[in-house]
Structures are given as structure tokens and as C-alpha cells.
Amino acid sequence: MLEVLRENFSHLFEEELMVEISKVGMHLKVNKGDTLMELGSSVTHIPLLIDGAIKIFRLDDDYREQILYFLERGDTCALTLNGCLGKAQSEIKAVAEMDSELILVPAQYMESFLKYHSWSRFVFESFNNRLVELLEVIDSLAFMKLDERLYNYLRDKVLINSNQLLEITHNTIAQEMNTSRVVISRVLKKLELEHRIKLHRNKIEVIEI
Amino acid sequence: MLEVLRENFSHLFEEELMVEISKVGMHLKVNKGDTLMELGSSVTHIPLLIDGAIKIFRLDDDYREQILYFLERGDTCALTLNGCLGKAQSEIKAVAEMDSELILVPAQYMESFLKYHSWSRFVFESFNNRLVELLEVIDSLAFMKLDERLYNYLRDKVLINSNQLLEITHNTIAQEMNTSRVVISRVLKKLELEHRIKLHRNKIEVIEI
DNA sequence: CTGACTGTGTAACATTTGTAACAGTATAAG
DNA sequence: CTTATACTGTTACAAATGTTACACAGTCAG
Numbered sequence: 001m002l003e004v005l006r007e008n009f010s011h012l013f014e015e016e017l018m019v020e021i022s023k024v025g026m027h028l029k030v031n032k033g034d035t036l037m038e039l040g041s042s043v044t045h046i047p048l049l050i051d052g053a054i055k056i057f058r059l060d061d062d063y064r065e066q067i068l069y070f071l072e073r074g075d076t077c078a079l080t081l082n083g084c085l086g087k088a089q090s091e092i093k094a095v096a097e098m099d100s101e102l103i104l105v106p107a108q109y110m111e112s113f114l115k116y117h118s119w120s121r122f123v124f125e126s127f128n129n130r131l132v133e134l135l136e137v138i139d140s141l142a143f144m145k146l147d148e149r150l151y152n153y154l155r156d157k158v159l160i161n162s163n164q165l166l167e168i169t170h171n172t173i174a175q176e177m178n179t180s181r182v183v184i185s186r187v188l189k190k191l192e193l194e195h196r197i198k199l200h201r202n203k204i205e206v207i208e209i
Numbered sequence: 210m211l212e213v214l215r216e217n218f219s220h221l222f223e224e225e226l227m228v229e230i231s232k233v234g235m236h237l238k239v240n241k242g243d244t245l246m247e248l249g250s251s252v253t254h255i256p257l258l259i260d261g262a263i264k265i266f267r268l269d270d271d272y273r274e275q276i277l278y279f280l281e282r283g284d285t286c287a288l289t290l291n292g293c294l295g296k297a298q299s300e301i302k303a304v305a306e307m308d309s310e311l312i313l314v315p316a317q318y319m320e321s322f323l324k325y326h327s328w329s330r331f332v333f334e335s336f337n338n339r340l341v342e343l344l345e346v347i348d349s350l351a352f353m354k355l356d357e358r359l360y361n362y363l364r365d366k367v368l369i370n371s372n373q374l375l376e377i378t379h380n381t382i383a384q385e386m387n388t389s390r391v392v393i394s395r396v397l398k399k400l401e402l403e404h405r406i407k408l409h410r411n412k413i414e415v416i417e418i
Numbered sequence: 419c420t421g422a423c424t425g426t427g428t429a430a431c432a433t434t435t436g437t438a439a440c441a442g443t444a445t446a447a448g
Numbered sequence: 449c450t451t452a453t454a455c456t457g458t459t460a461c462a463a464a465t466g467t468t469a470c471a472c473a474g475t476c477a478g
Contacts, residue, residue: 058347066351114329127336134343138267141350142275142387146435169455178351180436185456187435201444201455355465378425389466394426396465410425410474 001027001103008050012074017116021048025103036094045104049075052100053160057093057176066141067153067176069133070097070160076126097160146179147187151196153177158206166204210236210312217259221283226325230257234312245303254313258284261309262369266302266385275350276362276385278342279306279369285335306369355388356396360405362386367415375413 002022009018026045030036036047036054047054054071071077077094113119140149153173157166170188174181188204191197198205211231218227235254239245245256245263256263263280280286286303322328349358362382366375379397383390397413400406407414 058344058351060348060352064352066347068347120323120329127340130340131336131343134340134347135267138275138277138343138346138350139269141347142267143269143273171455181456182437182458183435185458189457199456380425390426391428391467392465394428398427408426 001025004050004101005103008073009048012122013118014116017113017119020109020113020116021103021105024109025105027101027103029101030096030099032096032098034096036096037092044107046107046110047071047077047094048103048105049073050101050103052102053097054094054100054102055097055176057095059091059093064178065093065175066137066178068092068137069130070156072160075129076122077130146183147190149177150184150187151191154197154204154206158208164206164208166206167202168204169202210234213259213310214312217282218257221327221331223325223327226322226328229318229322229325230312230314233318234314236310236312238310239305239308241305241307243305245305246301253316255316255319256280256286256303257312257314258282259310259312261311262306263303263309263311264306264385266304268300268302273387274302274384275346275387277301277346278339279365281369284338285331286339355392356399358386359393359396360400363406363413363415367417373415373417375415376411377413378411 002018004027005013005018005022005025013021025048030052049071051073054077056068056071056077057065058068059065071094110123114123140152144152150173153176154166157168158164170184171181174184177184188197188199192199196207198207211227213236214222214227214231214234222230234257239261258280260282263286265277265280265286266274267277268274280303319332323332349361353361359382362385363375366377367373379393380390382397383393386393397406397408401408405416407416
């Protein structure tokens with residue numbers, strides 16, 4: 001695992017910290033679609049993403065969901081850190097957007113690693129990134145109409161997957177954005193008429209400008 | 210200023226840190242309605258709230274706004290910290306909800322103070338609180354209808370002001386929630402019919418359960 | 419007191435989003 | 449090939465929210 005850490009985190013962490021992490025961390029591979037954390041499950045580990053992408057959702061009491069952001073290589077999830085400190089059950093869900101690889105660090109090391117400058121810097125920047133992304137979600141929900149929100153959602157997916165051709169169904173989009181399939185189909189059709197996307201069965205092609 | 214710090218932050222900060230803060234901090238009093246930070250103004254200070262309450266808004270390009278949360282005694286603004294680290298212009302607005310008193314610490318001390326355990330704990334908890342509050346805003350926007358959002362907004366105001374009788378106009382509410390006055394008047398009337406509030410001129414009485 | 423202004427109530431209508439129902443088409447399993 | 453299932457398109461309608469317009473009541477300055 002130390003090798004994996006060196007390959008992926010040497011620009012972030014000092015050698016000594018990577019050694020420490022490799023002693024207590026757990027190396028994990030997950031498949032596309034796997035759920036990593038369910039509503040209210042206690043937060044016992046801090047994830048470090050080695051490869052792939054994880055999407056994070058907010059859940060409400062009726063199991064509706066709202067996508068928040070993606071974690072990518074080098075990211076961690078501040079909401080987890082949050083859970084570590086606050087001891088609160090985090091009502092979020094994490095699902096692998098693609099086959100991914102991560103290291104899980106037991107939450108109790110969170111604070112003790114703060115003596116490493118690179119770790120505290122990493123944690124700070126992570127909080128920072130998450131705050132910014134949550135603000136973007138708020139912008140989207142508060143100020144934008146569904147067509148723009150949907151287009152942004154698709155653009156994000158394109159970036160994460162490094163592919164203009166998305167393999168996704170209308171139904172899945174509807175769930176992730178907390179609306180209904182009919183509405184998504186309607187708005188997608190509108191975006192297609194505006195030549196911003198092309199629709200295929202099970203696939204959506206995003207036309208970049 | 211050291212006296213003021215001791216009175217209000219001795220449960221949070223160690224003595225030595227308070228001394229340091231008192232050397233570089235600026236003691237400030239603001240009046241209800243004063244704007245503390247405008248869209249994109251560079252973030253040069255970290256605020257420590259001594260007394261009163263500050264409301265924080267998200268702004269969009271058309272100067273529409275969405276209220277995020279209130280800062281109270283003992284709070285600081287993680288979005289400011291965010292600004293310190295990320296060097297990004299924070300597109301938020303801060304307005305005094307009531308007459309308030311705060312200490313401004315120049316942003317450059319943010320990192321150096323991290324050697325004080327109580328400071329790094331304080332900063333972490335602050336990030337934490339802000340994340341939780343942003344998630345609540347997202348819940349509100351993503352999952353709730355306007356009547357519930359409005360009632361929650363009023364309840365928050367009651368808590369912050371320690372007063373069931375709010376002095377506020379429909380128009381102000383509409384601005385803070387990014388909707389129109391007519392809509393707010395309509396929904397307020399509905400809440401009144403449900404006996405959850407009572408309407409008066411310039412005043413709204415929230416009936417607690 | 420008078421006129422200007424602000425705050426509130428309300429009606430009529432437009433737009434956006436959500437829901438129900440159903441048809442047609444591609445795909446997969448047998 | 450046949451059947452079942454998943455996916456998409458579309459219509460008609462409902463509900464929520466936004467917009468425009470206007471009436472009227474309280475307040476404040478002169």
C-alpha cells in the first residue's frame with residue numbers, strides 16, 4: 001500500500017505520513033454502482049481516493065436524494081471528517097461513479113495526524129473544496145432553472161468520466177436530481193432542440209462549446 | 210480588548226492565544242443593517258463574534274440573494290477562512306441582523322495560530338458547523354416547499370432574536386429568500402390561516418408549538 | 419391636514435415543475 | 449422467435465411558484 005500511496009499522494013503528503021497511513025489504512029477496490037455509505041451509517045473511516053470517482057448525495061427522510069459533488073483522485077470527503085468530529089450520523093450516501101480504488105483510514109487517526117503539516121493542510125483544503133462545492137449546489141438550487149441545472153449536471157459528468165458520451169438513463173438522472181423521469185425527458189428533449197446535447201438510447205452526448 | 214476576549218472566549222481559547230489575538234485584532238461595533246462584506250470584496254480579516262448576530266447570504270450575478278445562516282456569539286465565518294486559504298473572492302454578503310460587536314483578526318494569522326490547539330479546534334469546529342448549516346440550506350431548497358421553508362426561516366429568526374415577535378416586512382423576507390413579495394404575502398397568509406403565525410403591520414408573530 | 423411613500427391584500431394570469439396514463443421501441447432472456 | 453422488461457416519447461392535466469396590476473391602509477414630512 002505504501003507504493004500506491006507514493007504513486008498517488010507524494011505531491012500531497014510527506015513520506016513519514018504515508019508510512020503511518022500505510023500502517024493503519026485499508027486498501028479497497030469498489031465497482032461502479034457500489035454504495036460505500038448509507039444513510040446514518042456511523043462514520044468510522046476517512047476515505048482517500050486513489051483512482052476513479054465517488055458521487056456524494058444528500059438524502060432526506062423519504063429517501064429522496066440530491067447529488068452534491070464528486071470525489072476524484074486525491075480527494076477526501078470532508079463530510080466524513082465532519083462526522084468524525086461532530087459524532088453526528090451523516091445523512092449522506094456515497095456511490096461509486098465508476099470502478100474505484102481507495103484507502104480507508106480509521107477515523108481515530110484524523111486528529112493525531114494533524115501534527116503532520118501536510119495532513120492538516122490536506123484536511124483544510126478538503127474542507128475548503130467541499131464548502132465551495134456545496135455553495136455551488138446552493139447556487140444551482142436557489143438561482144437556476146431545471147434546464148441549466150440539468151446541463152451543468154451533464155457537463156460535470158462529462159468531466160468526471162472524461163467522455164462526452166454519457167451512459168446513463170433518464171430515470172437515473174431524475175433520481176439523482178430529485179425530480180421525475182418525465183420531467184427529465186422533457187427537459188433533455190428541449191436541450192436537444194437547442195443543439196446542446198444529442199439523445200440516444202441509454203446514452204447522452206454532450207456537445208461542448 | 211483582552212478583557213472582552215476573556216469574557217467571551219475563555220471557554221474556547223487558551224490564555225496565551227487570547228493575548229496574541231488582542232495584540233493584532235481590531236475591536237469593532239456595527240449597527241443593525243450594516244453590511245460587513247460585499248460581493249467579491251477581498252477577504253482580509255477573520256471575524257470573531259462577541260455579541261449580536263450576523264446573517265450570511267449567497268449572491269448570484271444578478272444580485273439576487275439567498276440567506277445561508279446566522280453567526281452568533283462565539284462563532285466565526287468559515288467562508289472567510291475559506292477565502293483566506295483559497296484566495297478566491299467569496300461571493301457572499303454579511304449583514305448585521307442586530308447591533309453587534311466583533312473582533313477582526315488579520316487573515317495572515319489564520320495559519321500561524323494553528324499551533325495553538327484551541328485555535329485549530331475552533332477552526333475545525335467552525336468549518337464543521339458551516340458544513341452542517343449549508344447542508345440544511347440544501348435540504349431546504351431541494352426537498353421542501355416554500356411554506357415549510359418560510360416557516361423554518363421565521364423560526365430561525367425567532368431563535369436568533371430571542372423574540373417571538375419579529376420586526377420584518379414581507380419585502381425583506383422575499384429578498385432574503387430570493388422570491389417575490391407577492392408570493393411571500395400569499396404564503397404568510399396561508400401560515401396565518403393554519404394558526405402558525407399572526408400577521409401585523411411590519412411585524413410577524415410566530416406561534417411556537 | 420395633505421400628499422407622498424411604504425407595506426399589505428388580492429385577483430388574474432403566466433411559467434415552471436410534477437403526475438398519471440399510455441404507446442412504441444430496443445434489448446435481453448428464454 | 450417470443451415474451452418480458454427497461455427505456456423513451458408524448459399528451460393531458462395538476463400544483464407550485466412567479467408576475468403584473470391595482471386597491472387600500474398606515475406613516476411620515478411638510
